[in-house]
Amino acid sequence: MNLRRSLSAVAVAALSLGLALGAGSPALAKGEVVRGNGNEYFLTNNFSGTAHRFTYGKATDELFVGDWDGDGRDTLAIRRGNTFYVSNSLTGGTADKTFKYGRRGDVILVGDWNGDGKDTFAVRRGAEYHVKNSVTGGDADRVFRYGRAKDTILVGDWDRDRRDTFAVRRGSVYHVKNALRGGDADTVVNYGRERDVVLVGDWDGDGDDTFAVRRGNEYHLANKLRGGAADRVEKYGSSKDTVFVGDWNKDGKDTIGLRRVWTPSPEPAQPAPSKPKPSPSRPPRDLDCKDFRTQREAQAEYNYWKNKGLGDVHDLDGDNDGKACESLPR
Ligand SMILES: [Ca+2]
Ligand SMILES: [Ca+2]
Numbered sequence: 470m471n472l473r474r475s476l477s478a479v480a481v482a483a484l485s486l487g488l489a490l491g492a493g494s495p496a497l498a499k500g501e502v503v504r505g506n507g508n509e510y511f512l513t514n515n516f517s518g519t520a521h522r523f524t525y526g527k528a529t530d531e532l533f534v535g536d537w538d539g540d541g542r543d544t545l546a547i548r549r550g551n552t553f554y555v556s557n558s559l560t561g562g563t564a565d566k567t568f569k570y571g572r573r574g575d576v577i578l579v580g581d582w583n584g585d586g587k588d589t590f591a592v593r594r595g596a597e598y599h600v601k602n603s604v605t606g607g608d609a610d611r612v613f614r615y616g617r618a619k620d621t622i623l624v625g626d627w628d629r630d631r632r633d634t635f636a637v638r639r640g641s642v643y644h645v646k647n648a649l650r651g652g653d654a655d656t657v658v659n660y661g662r663e664r665d666v667v668l669v670g671d672w673d674g675d676g677d678d679t680f681a682v683r684r685g686n687e688y689h690l691a692n693k694l695r696g697g698a699a700d701r702v703e704k705y706g707s708s709k710d711t712v713f714v715g716d717w718n719k720d721g722k723d724t725i726g727l728r729r730v731w732t733p734s735p736e737p738a739q740p741a742p743s744k745p746k747p748s749p750s751r752p753p754r755d756l757d758c759k760d761f762r763t764q765r766e767a768q769a770e771y772n773y774w775k776n777k778g779l780g781d782v783h784d785l786d787g788d789n790d791g792k793a794c795e796s797l798p799r
């Protein structure tokens with residue numbers, strides 16, 4: 470029943486292209502491992518406010534994004550060695566499911582390979598793909614060969630049949646295939662520049678995945694698989710962030726999330742010995758309900774500090790019922 474399957478995204482394995490990237494971590498997203506470090510996550514539903522902020526796993530974990538339970542919402546999974554820790558909520562905490570798949574060091578892809586609305590894992594070994602249609606260990610459901618061993622692979626639903634398939638990227642040329650088997654591409658498109666960091670997502674919620682180019686903290690979103698100007702340009706986070714793609718609120722549209730290393734409040738550039746230093750385990754500044762646009766945003770901030778064991782640091786929950794800023798619109 471998941472008509473608007475959450476998208477799939479992916480980005481490009483910049484490393485496998487052997488390219489020097491500009492500022493920022495290589496952007497990766499759903500479909501492939503999210504490179505970069507950090508266990509603090511910031512998710513936006515509209516490229517402006519932060520809807521979810523939480524910590525999950527360790528800073529060095531490999532990260533994947535997918536809709537593991539088919540409820541329309543993308544969440545996170547991490548891998549340590551060949552053990553996967555899958556979470557179905559965007560709150561951090563313990564994993565909902567843990568299992569082993571493949572071997573340590575295997576390249577993993579994420580997608581909805583059989584169109585059942587759930588994302589699962591595939592192991593890539595060179596040009597050979599071992600596809601599993603359940604989030605469990607055990608043998609692959611399907612093994613096939615595609616493209617060349619060194620190809621950069623993107624995952625997405627290019628034709629709106631709710632199944633994810635591959636596109637091979639060679640420079641700025643994309644060979645898009647709508648079935649999981651070898652053979653010629655169905656479509657070949659030229660897009661952006663050879664050195665661009667590319668993300669894949671369903672930016673407009675119409676059911677098909679398309680590309681976005683990242684330049685610093687700007688995202689140039691295109692809603693069709695074709696060259697030419699982007700349909701929309703959005704900004705979120707900083708150019709140093711590791712970025713990934715998902716549908717966090719089940720609206721059928723993909724947006725992005727950021728992965729950051731938790732850093733305490735920065736030390737002042739010039740020592741100011743007369744003033745006590747802010748405690749690193751406190752927020753950089755005190756916030757009030759008027760600093761948030763919605764109750765949800767306020768709640769996310771409230772939950773964040775509460776989960777760190779520091780309580781209601783901003784005094785957002787005046788009546789102590791666990792709900793922050795109830796006067797704000799949802
Ligand atoms: Ca889900
Ligand atoms: Ca599936």
Ligand SMILES: [Ca+2]
Pocket residue numbers: 625626627628629630631632633634647
């Ligand atoms: Ca498809």
Ligand SMILES: [Ca+2]
Pocket residue numbers: 670671672673674675676677678679692
């Ligand atoms: Ca679309």
